[in-house]
Amino acid sequence: MSNDYSKINGLFDGTAAFYKYRFPYPEEVYKLIEKKLEYKDNISALDLGCGDGKIGIKLSNFCHKVFLADPDLDMLELARKNSKDIDNITVVRGSSQDLEANIKDLDIITMGMSFHWMNREEVLDKFDELLNRDGCLCIINSKIISEDEYEQILKATLKKYLGEKRRAGNGFYSHPKKDHKEVLSESAFNHYEVYKFTNKYNRTFEECLGYLYSTSYGSKKLFGSSVIQFENELENLLFNIRDDLTFSFTVETEIIIATR
Numbered sequence: 001m002s003n004d005y006s007k008i009n010g011l012f013d014g015t016a017a018f019y020k021y022r023f024p025y026p027e028e029v030y031k032l033i034e035k036k037l038e039y040k041d042n043i044s045a046l047d048l049g050c051g052d053g054k055i056g057i058k059l060s061n062f063c064h065k066v067f068l069a070d071p072d073l074d075m076l077e078l079a080r081k082n083s084k085d086i087d088n089i090t091v092v093r094g095s096s097q098d099l100e101a102n103i104k105d106l107d108i109i110t111m112g113m114s115f116h117w118m119n120r121e122e123v124l125d126k127f128d129e130l131l132n133r134d135g136c137l138c139i140i141n142s143k144i145i146s147e148d149e150y151e152q153i154l155k156a157t158l159k160k161y162l163g164e165k166r167r168a169g170n171g172f173y174s175h176p177k178k179d180h181k182e183v184l185s186e187s188a189f190n191h192y193e194v195y196k197f198t199n200k201y202n203r204t205f206e207e208c209l210g211y212l213y214s215t216s217y218g219s220k221k222l223f224g225s226s227v228i229q230f231e232n233e234l235e236n237l238l239f240n241i242r243d244d245l246t247f248s249f250t251v252e253t254e255i256i257i258a259t260r
Contacts, residue, residue, distance in 0.1 A: 011169035016074035021210030049114025053079030
C-alpha cells in the first residue's frame with residue numbers, strides 16, 4: 001500500500017510564494033505530451049496537484065479544456081493569478097479524493113511532483129473512472145542529480161536545524177517501497193513509456209533559499225524563530241566553498257506516460 005500524505009496538515013503551507021524558484025520542466029516534456037495527443041481533437045485535461053499552474057498553462061496551448069486542481073488555497077490563488085488571462089483553464093479546489101463531479105471524460109491527467117504524495121493504488125483506480133478509454137496519464141518528476149559540496153553542506157545544516165528525519169509539512173516523509181512504474185504495472189495503466197531529460201542551471205544563494213522554501217521538507221515555517229540564524233549559518237558555510245555564492249545544478253526530469 002502506498003503512503004498517503006493527503007491527511008498531513010500544512011504539507012505545503014507557506015511554500016506557494018517561493019514556487020517561482022523551482023526548476024522549470026524542460027520544453028521537451030510538453031512537446032512530447034503534445035505529440036502523444038496529436039491524434040485527438042477537443043482534448044480535455046486535468047493537472048492534479050497543480051501548484052502554481054505551470055503544467056496546465058502549457059497544456060492550454062494544445063488542449064481544448066484544462067482543469068487545474070489542488071487542495072492548497074495558496075497554491076490555487078497562485079494558479080489563478082498565473083492563468084487569469086487564459087480562457088480555457090478552470091481552477092478548482094480538489095485533491096485525488098474529492099474532485100468535482102464535472103471533471104470526467106478526460107483525455108489526459110498530469111501530475112508534476114505530486115503522485116508520490118497520494119495513495120497511488122486508490123488514485124489509479126479513480127483515474128480508471130475519469131479517463132477516456134484511450135486517455136493517458138503523465139507523471140512528471142524532477143530531481144537534482146549533482147552531488148557537489150553545496151548539497152552536502154545543505155543536508156548537514158538542515159539536519160542541525162530540523163532533525164534527522166526528513167520533514168513533510170507537520171509530519172515526516174518516508175520514501176515509498178514501490179516506485180511509480182511498479183505501481184503502474186499492477187494497475188489498469190500497465191502500459192507505459194519512460195523519458196528522461198537532463199538540464200543544467202546556475203543559481204544564486206537567494207534562488208537556492210527560495211527553492212528550499214518551496215519544498216515540504218524545507219519550508220520556511222519549519223525553522224520558526226531560527227530562520228535568520230539558519231540562513232546566516234548556511235550562507236557563511238557556502239561562502240567558504242564559493243565566494244560568489246553561485247552554484248551549478250544538474251537536474252534530471254523524468255516523464256512516465258501510461259495507458260491502459
